[in-house]
Amino acid sequence: MTNHVYLVDDDEAVRNALSLLLETVGLNVRSFASPETFLMQAADLTPGCLILDIRMPAISGLKLQEKLTDQGVSWPTVIISGHGDIEACRRAFRNGAIDFLSKPVDEQDLIDAIQKGHAELETRRQASEERAEAVALVRHLSAREQQVLEMIAKGLTTKQIADALILSPRTVESHRAAIATKAGTSSAAELTRYWLDAQAE
Missing domain, CATH: 3.40.50.2300 (Response regulator)
Structure with missing residues (x-):
């Protein structure tokens, strides 16, 4: 401090x-x-x-x-x-x-x-460090993973994301797993915070 x-x-x-x-x-x-x-x-x-x-x-x-x-x-x-x-x-x-x-x-x-x-x-x-961390995370995601993360942040379920992106639920789950690995968390609340913090920058 x-x-x-x-x-x-x-x-x-x-x-x-x-x-x-x-x-x-x-x-x-x-x-x-x-x-x-x-x-x-x-x-x-x-x-x-x-x-x-x-x-x-x-x-x-x-x-x-x-x-x-x-x-x-x-x-x-x-x-x-x-x-x-x-x-x-x-x-x-x-x-x-x-x-x-x-x-x-x-x-x-x-x-x-x-x-x-x-x-x-x-x-x-x-707060500034958290935003910078979120920006770095989102930039490290693939374009498809960013789409999935955005929809997670909007509260969509795996099935809803699959329907919106014309993917199978299994493929969406695979993307969610990849995002969780990169973010170090599978919590929807934490992933939502990452997305919102990244958009605030």
Whole structure:
């Protein structure tokens, strides 16, 4: 699981204090004094949890969040604010923030939010790996096996597949056995997941 945290705040004292806190619990923290600096480096960074100050010169934390979303960067984000702005809070959550914390930030609340963000990233990573595995499996199947797998995913029985493809049930069973061998499972539910994951890529 990733332990990367990216802190963007124009207040040096806040950056130093939060960086020290998070490093003491084993997190890999990089801090940025401005959104512009972060944006220039974002494409080269390992995915992690973002901590954004809501009020910064030129580009606010909310605007930075929106710019990152436009660039396809949708990392879990914690917004911190010195002002209890309800509308800003709503906007942050609409843009996908996982938490909105008021300054002075409660240390445990921040750590909990980051752990939640890292768990979300891990879930995404696992889902991405499963999709890649499914794509590789489907590409490894013959054209006929892909047809059979698609029909399995649609819930068709062996007889229905045989009728649709003008094959004997025995031939369909042979294709199903070959698919099961390549997939490492004969479970219709698992085979359906493989097919759907492959189509999602």
